[in-house]
Amino acid sequence: QVQLVESGGGLVQAGGSLRLSCAASGRTFNSYAMGWFRQAPGKEREFVAAISWSGGRTYYADSVKGRFTISRDNAKNTVYLQMNSLKPEDTAVYYCAADPTGWVRTGPGYYDYWGQGTQVTVSS
Secondary structure, three states, X not given: OOOEEEEOOEEEEOOOOEEEXXXXXXXXXXXXXXXXXXXXXXXXXXXXXXXXXXXXXXXXXOOOOOOEEEEEEOOOOEEEXXXXXXXXXXXXXXXXXXXXXXXXXXXXXXOOEEOOOEXXXXXX
């Protein structure tokens, strides 16, 4: 069992930056792939970024490629999402999720554990 707690969300102007953190409990964190997803009001949850268990492989949605960076620190049981050049369309609740297979995948159905989400609001 893994429990995930996101933090770091907030209100930022367009062009600004935020860094989200996701702290995980459980001794098996370093065997899980981790992903970030987001959900805007009235829209479906969408994939943002994922990182393999070792951190050696990452994958991004086209909409955030070049602006967002996912990373992890297995010693701290934490995964991060550095978000730069933020746009109003990035406004959403951001969730981290854990995939026990350790593989980088984009479908939310592959992820067994989810955090409660953190709100990111980008003003124009």
